[in-house]
Amino acid sequence: MATMDPRADIREFLSSRRARITPAQAGLTAYGGNRRVKGLRREEVALLAGVSVDYYVRLERGGLAGASDGVLEALASALQLDEAERRHLFHLARRSGTPRRRRTTATVRSTLQQVLDAISDAPAWIGNGRYDVLATNQLARALYSPVLADPRQPANTARFVYLDPDAAREFFIDYDHVADAVATKLRMEAGRNPHDEELISLVGELSTRSEPFRRRWASQDVRLHRSGRKRVNHPIVGRLDLDVEPLELAAEPSLHLNVYTAPAGTPTADNLALLASWAASNH
Structure with missing residues (x-):
């Protein structure tokens, strides 16, 4: 692993959080007994977050850059994120723009x-x-x-x-x-x-x-x-x-x-x- 891919991290994080929530846990009715996805479908997350399905799909594919605080809060609520996960979501959104390789200090004053x-x-x-x-x-x-x-x-x-x-x-x-x-x-x-x-x-x-x-x-x-x-x-x-x-x-x-x-x-x-x-x- 020579680099980290913020878009891939967003995709994997959101899909993994979506997969752990059942419709019953989200307060939704699950129609049909043969669900092909583990956890919530993308359209169900979009419904819970109050955004369009197309927009949520774009978010889950890594397009968090530019998402408003309101959208991120709605997404955190829909996915039932805890405090650490919510902060992580905001970090991913705010750091998903143009990559800037950087070094951080390894010394103290x-x-x-x-x-x-x-x-x-x-x-x-x-x-x-x-x-x-x-x-x-x-x-x-x-x-x-x-x-x-x-x-x-x-x-x-x-x-x-x-x-x-x-x-x-x-x-x-x-x-x-x-x-x-x-x-x-x-x-x-x-x-x-x-x-x-x-x-x-x-x-x-x-x-x-x-x-x-x-x-x-x-x-x-x-x-x-x-x-x-x-x-x-x-x-x-x-x-x-x-x-x-x-x-x-x-x-x-x-x-x-x-x-x-x-x-x-x-x-x-x-x-x-x-x-x-x-x-x-x-x-």
Whole structure:
């Protein structure tokens, strides 16, 4: 895969969302017992969205460029899209014009590194939508040591998960959940930045070398970055059940700050303190 085709992405996304909804789920009466399509027909989506069949066919064939917000909202409602899917639809529409190959930053400002270094009791790191690990504090370097062991820089969590699956399964207790999240968030990023050369290269590499990634990528599923729980099996201190908060950086919209914490008095908090002591002694 040398390029991404926004029109093909639109076609596959809309058709996959249409295929998962039955007429009954959409509140429609299904006439005839021998439907040849899975899910809704195009004319049924057009009816639900309040547009002509010809116009919807043009949209599904990749012609989202120029579609109004009202049409996109009606389409999202007709296809029962969740928040992540709705945002993805808008990204696809707004980025489906003339391709502009671009590179995105792989560095962070020195002041952001100062912010990271000031966070001493919690692992914290800055990444982008491609899962590049761009900057870390000392505790994050200790926590993510298996990921950061990759000689390629910047280290990339997606490559670790899919191209070193044995190590990733040993590190991430909920490996399948993590693998799903990586693929769906990369798909979301591809809708946001379809002409990002580094992203195109990453998706191409993962698609070529990992069948599980190809399968998940083909699902067209998308997901937002949300707070949650991440469970890891650290090679030094053992199991850590961490609360994760991804924070968007207003001055750097392509980057996010991830902070991992644990409630005081829990085994994970004790193990984090042990990890901090180990990291300081090996600094």
